[in-house]
Amino acid sequence: MQKFKNTSEIEVLDEILGQERAIRAMEVGLKIDNSAYNIYVSGHSGTGKTTYTLKALNKYSVGKARHKDWCYVYNFEHPRDPISIGLKIGLGKVFKKDIEKLIEALLDELKDAFESEDYELGKNQLLESYDIEKESLLKEIKKYGEERGFKLKNSRLGMVFVPLKEDYEEEVSDEEFYKTKRELEHMAIQTVYKIRDIEDEAKEALLGLEEEIGRFIIDPHIDELSEKYKEYEKVVQYLKNLRDDILENIFLFYMDDEELKDKVDKDHFLKYRVNLFVDNEDEKTNSSAPIIVETNPSPANLFGKIEYDYYNGNLKTDFTKIIPGAVHKANGGYLVLYADQLLRYELSWDMLKRTIQSKKIIIDTNTSINPESIPIDIKVILIGSNYLYNLLYSYDNDFSKYFKIFVDFDNEMNKNEDNEMGIARFIALQCKKNNLKHFTYDAVQEVINFSTRLSGDIDRLSTEFNKIMEVIVEGNTYAEINNSEFVDKDDVKMAINEKRKRLNKIECKMDESIENGFTLIDTEGQRVGVINGLSVLSTGEYSFGRASRITATTSIGNRGVINIEREVKMSGSIHDKGILILSGYLSENFAQEYPLSMNASICFEQSYGGVDGDSASGAELYAILSSLGGIPIKQNIAATGSINQKGEIQVVGGITEKIEGFYYTCKNKGLNGNQGVIIPKNNSRNMILSEEVNNAIKEGMFHIYTVNNIEEAMEILTDMKFSEIKSLVKERLDSFAKLRDTSK
Known part of the structure; x- marks a missing residue:
């Protein structure tokens, strides 16, 4: 690294560090324009995967604006099915204002037109012509009745004829009187029908006049907007249907507010509104595709919802209450989700897959309206752990279909x-x-x-x-x-x-337990069948090494190696595997001429929280060999490393913590210059020890022994040649076999 005095002298980092594989995968995923090539970003927490993902999206989205504004409008032909309209960025708000201005203008202009003198004059002239026709009919029938000796009279029952003279009935025969009266009554009925027809014609003519005036006022506005939005077929059709509906209900535009309350629902004019569903006006200046990060991906937050009100004890909703979700807002761009949060909502995951497959967004609703779906153009980026990736890949058949790019952060x-x-x-x-x-x-x-x-x-x-x-x-x-x-x-x-x-509170408590003699650990002397093994304990984010006394006892028998932790269900499967491997080593090396005749019990002393892992399998074997051969093991040397059936020592995890753990144990009990740790040779590169421990090693106060196999480790622990150790062990096993044969 180049020399500098302080970091103010060097250039700041403007890129992700050490993630070349992930960067290449992300670039490929973003370049492929295919709905199946969504991206799963994986890696440990804190590796910068989220920061890099957002930075990459911000960089890649520039100049790739394919998103739109989206509106929902009233469907005049099918009121329960609101219509979705897509417009270029920024035009949604303009369209909404244009419709608002249109309705406001028509309310003013139509009210003025129908309250004008010209309209009243034209209306009166129209009605007067029909009134004249009605009067002509009435005069005609009245005249005809008088000529026949009857006069026309209005009553509660309608028009009736009565004699002009009181004695008229006596002057003519009954037959003639009733015949004439029936004739006149028939004529009266016919006249009433004609008058009704005339009144209907008058109403139609009046409606025609209203429509003519309405068209004269409305059409220029509609034509102007139709020209403005001529590129959008759905808008042009909506404007046509809007005009027809206004003409059909034109009386609502000139009635007084009080009259409206009595004649129409208060929300009648709501259908002339525009629901600006997705407004991307803020995006129009930078021409970048939208990037939406949804941290709570519930079905409603992802796919929108329809709100409702309680009205007269019932639920009521309309197209203006359709609310967008993150998928709508990200349409035309990128949607970033966290896998662990998404999978909390099973329905959200299913709906997301369905949306990717169908390429359209459907708002799942149980309300009385069914909004038109919106076409989808989106790339989904899931951020999660490798564990969740493997689960999804293994157990969800659709996952590999829709998330083909795996971005793996190291x-x-x-x-x-x-x-x-x-x-x-x-x-x-x-x-x-x-x-x-x-x-x-x-x-x-x-x-x-x-x-x-x-x-x-x-x-x-x-x-x-x-x-x-x-x-x-x-x-x-x-x-x-x-x-x-x-x-x-x-x-x-x-x-x-x-x-x-x-x-490190727990670590300190355990150190105190060793110092006070509550936890039995020897760091000096020699003992048969006893060795200091090493393990790593974790408390949250903190891990530390700890020496554990491992004991082994052996006797004649045929049960083989007994794992006491397993017998009391305190042993994990990996530890159990290590014990079985240990048995395999003993069988290969000491049971080629006759069956292995022994019982060997292995125990982690003063262990109350369970044992797992195979890093102690080497130490366990050393203790068994010590017990079988009656060979003392040095207590000033702890050991770690797993074995295979051939006696080779394999690498283990947490080597730094294990070494430091035993060092501090020895320090607390008194360093004497003879203490140390046996580790697998291939673990040497994993030792990143503290300055104190390194200094102790340099000064010869603490030692690290690296070994490749059981033989090397046993020689260090016993100061004996392994051939001698093996001979003593074999001699004891031979005696076990003879005693067993004698007892049969």
Whole structure:
């Protein structure tokens, strides 16, 4: 890494670090324009997968605006099925305002027109002509009746004829009188029908006049809007249906408010509104595709909903209450979801797959309206763990159909000059972005050492930048406490050590138990069938190594190796496997001439929380061989490493924590320069030890022994040649076999 005084002198990091594989996968996924090529982004928490995903989307979405504004409007032909209309970005709000202005203008203009003198004059002239025709009919029948000696009279029953003279009935015969009266009554009925026809004609003519005036006022507005939106067939058709509905209900536009209350529902004019469903006006200036991150992907939040009101004890809704979801807002762009949150809602996951398959968004509703679906053009990015990816891939047949791109973030990267400089630039970025004190060169080196320790490999660096960020922030805090101009090496060390102290309560309690003699661990002397094994315990984010006394007893019998933890159901399956492998090694090396005749009991002493893993299988074998051969094992040396059936020592995890755990145990009980740890040779690169432990090793106060096989480890533990050890073990097993044969 190039030399610098502090991070203010170097360029800040503007890219993701150590994720070349993930970057290539993301680029391919974003370039493929296919609805099946959605993306699953996986990796450990803190590796920057979410930050990078959003950054990549922001970069890639520029100039790729294919999204629209979306509106819902009233369906005049099928009122229960609102119509969806897609418009170019920014035009949705304009269309909504245009319709509002149209209705406002028509309310004013039509009211003025129907309250004008010209309309009243034309209406009166029209009605007068029909009144004249009605009067002519009445005069005609009245005259005819008088000529026949009857006069026309209105009564509660309608028009009736009565004699002009009181004695008229006496002057003519009864037959003639009733004949004439029936004739006149028949004529009266016919006249009433004609008058009704005339009145109907008058109404039709009046409606025709209203429509003529309405068209004269409405059509110019409709024609103007139709021309403005001529590229949108659905808008033009909507405007035509809107005009026809207004003409049909034109009386509502000139009636007084009081009259309207009596004659029509208060929400009548609601159908002339526009529901601006998705408004992308803010996006029109940058011409980028939308990027929507939904952190609570419930069905309603993803796919929208229809709200409703209680009205007179009933549920009531309409097209203006259709609410968009994240999928609608992301249409034409990218939808980012977190897999663990999405899978909390089984319906959301099913609906998302159905939406991707059908390429349209359907609002799932139980209300009285059924909105028209909207076509979908979207790329979904799921962010989650490898565990969830494997589950979905294995158990959901649709997952591999719709999520064909796997972007896998690594939790470590190569330790080289470029990546070390990348961490320095990352620190520079965080100092600049968060207004922190800059780090000196030595402080950066200490952060790099911390990153190496996180990776668990001297040739690797961790990409869990959230944990690195914690050290940066807390190191800055200690620099502020010390009134330092820059964050130095000691500030970083303080941050790391103080965090350890905040988290290591359980470790301290266990140390106290050893110091007080409650937990039996020897770090000096020799014992037969007893060895110090090493394990790693975790409490939340903090892990630490711990020495555990492993004991073995052997006797004549035929039960083989007995795992006491397994017998009491405190053993995990991997530990059980290790015990069986141990039996395989014993069989190959000591049971070729006759059956293995022994009972061997293995136990983790003072272990109350269960045991799993096979990293202690080597130590367990050492204890059994010690017990069988009566060979004392050094208690100042602890051992870790798993074995295979051929006696080879295999790598294990947590090697740093295990070594440090035994070191601090020995330190608390008294370092004597003879203590140390046996580890698998291939684990050497995984030792990233603290400065204190490294110094103790350099000074010869603590030792690390690396081995390839059982033979090397037993020789270190016993100071005996393995051939001698094997001979003693075989001699004991031979005696077991003879005793067993004698007892038969």
